[in-house]
Amino acid sequence: MMIADKFDVFLFDLDGVVYIGPDPLPEAVESLRRLRKKQKGIRFLTNNPCTTREKTAKRLRTLGIEASCDEIITSSWVTAQYLSKENIKTAFVLGDQNLKWECQQAGIDIQDQVDVDAVVVGWDDQVSFHDIKKAASMIEKGATFIATNTDKTFPTPEGPSPAVGAIVEALRVSTAKEPLVIGKPYPHMFKEALRDFHPSSQAVMIGDTPYTDILGAHQAGIPAILIADNDFKPYPSARDLRNPDVVVPHLKSLFDDNINIKPSVTPSFSWPDNIKAGVAGIIFDKK
């Protein structure tokens, strides 16, 4: 059975799956149109905190992809929802106007001079040492430390640029406090994405990054499809949750009768954030 017929709900990462920069990826527009025709549930999940749900929906529609605001799950919006749910009233936001706007829509008062309930880390190329120092002191005084994501870099024409994770790390090492992380691979965005669907619906995640999209889906108990070239090398351990259930070159493969997906196993233990290769030595000795 083709993958498109096997699931009720399709969760899409955006950058590298649906579009790259200003252009849609090959087969993305047509494949999404075909899923709509089959009346499938569709959600778009992006870790990018420098956008709003409305802007993302508009961007997709500009590319010829049907999308409503309710179908967009950004780390900025989910962060704002989290703050509101946790009864956080004031926040210092290290991030751009889009993240601040989503927080304000959720009723959060953005402050930068007084003590706040939370420090929220997004991304802004104007973030200064002064801002980091201020945020660190607020965290030291008890503000909840919240990260929109912990992505290490993002691609630019000049090469990889430090991303949200770089700012988070500066605060983590200087305060010795661990952040609460909203974005993939953590569960918040997956929970929001599935909220409107019946618990018995079969969902699948489609992404291009093993350590966010694939790991996050598997931790949430959802099978995961990796969009990648033929040169993807699986992680050595078959139980490594970053390994996808199937690798496909583009979204058209969802409609290929010859491409199957093996059901994933719900993890029974929590997976460490950082997995490092190790070497063990065993010495055999007569004694």
Ligand SMILES: [Mg+2]
């Ligand atoms: Mg991506």
